[in-house]
Amino acid sequence: MSEEYEEIAELQAGITRLLLHHVSAPLVGTQYVRGILPVPPPAEAIRVVTGIKAAHTAEQLTAYEMPLRVEGELVTGDDIAGILRALHSGTRVYPSDSIDTVMGMTLVHVHPATVPAPAPAADDNALIILRTLALPYTEEEPDPRLRGFLFLDEDRLRLYLDAEDIPGVTAVDVRPSGALTALLAALPSLITEKQRMTENGDDPHCSNVVDLTDW
Structure with missing residues (x-):
């Protein structure tokens, strides 16, 4: 695994850890995280699947693909969480060239520049503090990861x-x-x-x- 790809793999794993609690706690309203898909190289992206809590079939789910590097800089897990909340707030119309399918699900290609993420709320910042203290990163990555x-x-x-x-x-x-x-x-x-x-x-x-x- 190349050093550049390992950087993306590590970020995909970090975003997965960050969003795990949204399996049981809503992301926004009635929308929960129902999947996180590691897009394989050479793409530098991640796909987050959302739907209602009881959703288990492809037609009930939507996958959002987001780049993990914007203008040469890696995004953070909190950036991805903010974009997801913005996407699920209000009504959005996506251009046809942004819509595709994957594994039977609707796939939306998200361009972060077109989605102004909301400023972090106090609870978001509190979660960052608590998560950092409760789940500190160690020198050794888990294996398997x-x-x-x-x-x-x-x-x-x-x-x-x-x-x-x-x-x-x-x-x-x-x-x-x-x-x-x-x-x-x-x-x-x-x-x-x-x-x-x-x-x-x-x-x-x-x-x-x-x-x-x-x-």
Whole structure:
């Protein structure tokens, strides 16, 4: 992995950590984060999927693709969160050349310059302070590292992981209702088992898929 790509991979992982709490707490109004998709290189971008809390099917979800480098500078996770809140506030009409599809979902290509993000509220700044103290960054990145996720069904969650000994991003499908403690303990070794790997199918965000829903 090149140094430049690792910089983007690290930012994708950081944004995923930042937005995780919006799986259960609304982003704006009735909109929740239902997925975060690590766009593969050479693109320097991330896709955040939103919908109502009960949304699990592609037609109920919208993915927003946002660049991670603007005018040569990397954006921050808080920049992405602010843009998302702005996108979900009020009514927006997108030009046809900004609309596409991915994995059956509507995909909106967002140009940050056209979306004035709201100024951080006091609670936003408080969250930055609390998160920094409660979840300090360490010198060592977790291995495997969470780069994104997507709810595929009511009891099927796709995790986008990278690991030191596995090239690219691996998508791992798990059942949230399953034996989580045992699964999480075994996950680092399970994702290296080649017999569990299949082609990535219609998912452009990963190199291969590992199905652990029956584990």
